[in-house]
Amino acid sequence: MMGKVTGRQHRRRIVAMALVVTTVVGTGYAATTAAGKSKAEPVELTISLFGDFGYHDLYMQYEAAHPGVTIKESIQDYAVHHSNLAKSVATNAGAADIEAIEVGFIAQFKAQPQRFVNLRQYGAGALKDRWLPWKWQQALGSKGEIVGLGTDVGSLAICYRRDLFQKAGLPTDRKKVSNLWPTWRAFIDTGKRFQKKAPKGVTFFDSGSNVYNAMIGQVNPAYYDKNGKVIVSSNPQVKAAWDLTMAGIAAGESAGFAAFSNDWNTGYKKGSFATVTCPAWMMGYIQGQAPATKGKWDIALTPGTGGNWGGSYLAVPAQSKNAAAAADLVKFLTSPASESAIFKQTGNLPSQPALLKSKAVSGFKNPFFNNAPVGQIFATSALRLKPQVIGPQQGAIQTASSNAIQRVEQKKQSPAKSWSQFLKDVKALS
């Protein structure tokens, strides 16, 4: 069903593609013959993403294998992309054939499974075992419809500054550092130790909400129970994560930056914080923000049990006129061979256990991070993470919690007041 191509055909068509193709065919991407040679109707598939997913080479490869298919990609900003998708889905017009959906939005969209092609119709059901169970589960509709197939996951680790740890009298070796914080409480306590001898103006972590979200990501249930009811106010684990975060802020461990703000970006360059909760894709972000800090960073395991921040799905809106072709391309782009190629190119971590355990991923080291075996660290985190129920207002609740933590960091409210306003905000959402 999926296109079939031999390496030779590719080389003939696009010489530059040769290397990638060989890799892909070599890693076992389904190669058969028929589709490649038959003259199909010319079809243009549109694909709408936020940020660069690293698909460019894969498009060329797919087009070469499927004469008549051309792929047109459009990339928008994260927030704009998702609100546009909501508009297209609501009006049944304007969506691309393939739409990327980030994990923060997947619950909202999968609640409308009739708006998307059930990929089970195109044989995706048989591929279930490829994915991490929680990754697979998160994109299922209420009746088991497959709304999207997983691309990457944002497994968490802790990126830390070796030089700052040394100055504060903490160990710098990544094994020893990982052992400093088996739990989040130990992490916050390490922060207290750090703060005692920390260089002036340097804090232990960047932002309270990043630490808080990492803690929330590990508990189950968190914001929603199994029946999809919001349980923020009654869940002791949420309050525990909040209290621990507040303890860290009170001990002066937080720089109080909002993630992705200008000050946060500058904070990387200036080394204003010693640790940051680090999904796989953050490695690229740090390198981009602060190239001069090369070698000063290292990566340790998260406290607790793994974690996840970000990662996406590819879905085919029901309004697509080329649903079959689009579904085929989705399967191609999320195939093990493709995800493996993307990992090598961009560092986006595959969402498939077989790949996570493979040599290609686990053997990968990153020189920017003191040659840390990042593939192995992130893969461990992804494999350890337990699935969690996420609900439609997950994103809005997260915004409310980040604001609440910021209010305390900015000394505008006491933790107690801010917490009660957070609960009020959450109540208004549900």
Next chain:
Amino acid sequence: MSDRAAAAPTPVARRRSATRRRLRRVDAKVSPYLYIAPFFILFAIFGIFPLLYTAWVSLTDRNLLNPTWSFIGLQNYSELMHDSYFWNAVENTLGIWVLSTIPQLLFALVIAHVLNRSLRVRTFFRMGILLPQVTSLVAVALIFTQLFGYRYGLVNYLLNQVGIENVNWEAGRISSWIALSTMITWRWVGYNALLYLAAMQSIPDELYEASAVDGARTWRQFIHVTVPMIRPTIIFTVIISTIGGLQLFTEPFLFQPVKSGSTGGSGRQYQTVAMYLYEKAFGGTQFDFGYAAAIAWCLFLLIAVISFVNYLLIRRIRSADS
């Protein structure tokens, strides 16, 4: 016409000319409407229709992603009246509007007055004041956001030089309003100054000469000749900046360190009404369209009321002929 009627008095011709006359009458009556029709047709499609449709949506509990919805009457409005975040947004909008519009128009008047006199390289300055206007709004917002950064912003760096501690511009209520007003004023002063300048140039020199004979100096001329003479332009700019100021969105939106929620800071300290509308409709995962539509209508009414009050106030500026 009269020639032809006299030359061809046959019944057919008379009938024909009667038809023509009638057509002409119709033409004279109808065609003006046809000429202005394109505007009104477009306005109906892109102005009136969305307005009415929004009014209809505001009476429902429509969610963008949910295909089922029902008519709920004025429930959205009554909820809105008790929504403290809405009133907070109204307060922020008015606050930022006052802080930006008043200095903006005063600066613009003064700048226009200066540019209206004979300066060296006058064209250079006249073009120069318009430069902020042609700068991309997004670029302006991003750069000002950096300037007003807490830890590493240029404004705080300068304040440090004179011994003032870092101000967390974004976190405070008044401080964030000041930062936003600076951004808005910087961008719009030139535009308003240019409008004033154009109006000032149409003031006859005789008035200035006469007032000079009466002993009026520059400042008195400005107050008693210039300002009354350009009153219509002032009314226009006040109303336009009122509408713009109350719809304020892009600058505060881009000023947020975290944009997806559109909450205007951690304590909603600079969330404007338009931002609150956006938060409900598209921010994060809410997609609460009915409620957002109700906010849109309240914003519309607010603008209408304030524009009218403005108009009444500005009308009291003494007119030139009184």
